[in-house]
Amino acid sequence: MAKVKKIYYCQHCGARYSQWMGQCPSCKKWNTIVEEVVSKRDLKQDVPLHSISPAQAFSLGEINTTQTRRISTGNKELDLVLGGGLVPGSVILLGGEPGIGKSTLMLQTALQIPHKVLYISGEESPEQIAMRASRLGFDNPKLKILPQTHLQKIFPVIEAEKPEILVIDSIQTLYTDHVESAPGSVSQIRETAAELIKLAKQSGIPVFIIGHITKEGYIAGPKVLEHMVDTVLQFEGDRHHQYRILRSLKNRFGSTHEIGIFEMTSKGLETVENPSGVLFREQYDQYSGTAAGVIVEGMRTLIVETQALVSPAVYGTPQRSVTGYDPKRLNMILAVLEKKAGYRLSAQDVFVNIAGGFRITDPGLDLAVAAAILSSVENKVIPPQSAWTGEIGLTGEIRPVSHVEKRIAEAGKNGFEVIYLSAHHKLENQVNDLKIRSLSNISELASLLKR
Ligand SMILES: [Zn+2]
Incomplete structure (x- = not known):
């Protein structure tokens, strides 16, 4: 015992x-x-893969470092976020809030990938999965579904089926005999993950693990899970919007900050060909408080609609509400606008929202946020053909952004007529049909948007 x-x-x-x-x-x-x-841990019950090759030492010359063999997932966006496809033996944690579409993404991948996939489901019955698969309209005859949550019963199936890719839906439903606490508890999650990681490393089978995220934005259970796996992907978006971002938060085999963009349709997740076109409504109505920000996330350049509403506070403490943007940066921008441009915003409610339900981490969005706020304060409509990109410093200066050429090209491609950016870039006044307008500091922005 x-x-x-x-x-x-x-x-x-x-x-x-x-x-x-x-x-x-x-x-x-x-x-x-x-x-x-x-x-x-009872060692006899350990991962029982007979196909495991015996431990072997290599000289450096024998190891091929230039080409890690990558397996394409058949999904362009997912491949991009993974850094060029799946690495054999890697373990990928896919996190996201319940209901956001993690299972849809994984099932769709399992159906599209031209390899033998074993999909282990503790969340849905095989009937539910089959119905969902038929809605998605793909078929992979090599896909097997296993409704099972007991890890020691899963391993023999893996041994018998010899899948090329394993999907776990979800880690919170799995349990192992080696731990007596309930499924979803920290020690269960940690132990089942450890056994799956061991399986992946010994067999070379890549493993996708779905993990739910709590309201506070953590993969439910332990943060340690993120340290154990090779890659952490986060699936985000607003359940009420059709767009989703797949973001790489950690990747041992590629760069992070890559994002993939999907549209949730009745036929599953579809790749978005021109993300700027959907994130920014081309003929948006002539309202004040809206500005088009040009941002870079990973290798992607995007134009996002930034909305702000500023109104006198009804109650004592003014509200600050922000969706899709860092609240700390918003507070900094409000402080800078107050100190350096003389706007008394401390007595105002301020709401900032990034359209489409996205969360933007690029500080290059600062200028668009500040422009949207001032547009709302002054009740002055920003011409919809104007784009904004720039970081705001504590002194009120408009700071340069990375990849400025890419941003200018994206604005030009999407039919904008003028782009406002940092004077530090020292650019020509015109690139093709796009006018370039330089701003040194927040006061220049303020005089631009004064009524
Ligand atoms: Zn703690």
Whole structure:
């Protein structure tokens, strides 16, 4: 019989303790530490793959470093975010809020990929999955569905089926005999993930693991999971919008900051050919408080519609509400507008929203945010043919952005007539049909948007 010992895990950050505490010393959250019973690992029950090749040492000359063989997923956007396809033996965690479409993305990939896929589902019945697959309109005769959550029952199927790719939907539903706590608990997630990672490394089978994200934006359960896997992808978007962004947060085999853009349709997720066209409504109505920001995320250049509403605060404390943009940056911009341009915004409610339900991390959006805010304050419509790109510094200067040529090209391609950017770029006044207007600081922006 395996030895049983008591361990306490913080359900928030995954920190491990030998005794219970009211507050987690690691993440400072209260009442998150929970006792979990963990039995000592029984080695005989360990990952039972007979196809595992024996351990072997290589001299450096024998290792081919120039070409890691990549498996195309059959999905252009997913391949891009993975850094050029799947690496054999890699483990990819796909996180996202419940209902955002993680299972759709994985099922669609499983159907499109020209390889043998074993899809392990603890979330839906095979009937539900089959119905969903027929809606998606793809068919992969090499796809097998296994409705199972018990890891020790999954391994023999893997051995028998010998899949080329494994999908786990989801890690929160899996459990292993080696841990006695409930599925979805920190120790279950950690242990099942560890066993799957071991399987991937020994067999060379790439494994996709779906993980739900909590309201606070964490992969439910431990942060440690993110450290264990090779790649962390996040699927984001607003359930009420049709667009989704697939973002790479960590990638041992490629660059992060890559994004893939999808449109959720009745036939599943479709690639968006010109993302700027959908993120920015071309003939948007002539309202104040809207500005077109030109941003770069990964290798992508995009034009996003930035909306702001500024109105006198009804109650004592003015509200600051922001969707799709960093609230700290918004506060900084508001402070700079107050200090350097004389706008008394501390008594105003300020709402900022990025259209399409996207979250933008590029600070190059600052200028568009500031322009949208001033447009709302002054109730002055910004001509829809104007695009904005620039970072705002604490001193109020408009700072240069990376890849400015790409941004200018994107604005030109999408029919904009003028782009406002940092004077630091020292550019010509005109590129093709696009006028270039340089701004040194926030006061110049303010005088531009004064009524
Ligand atoms: Zn903690």
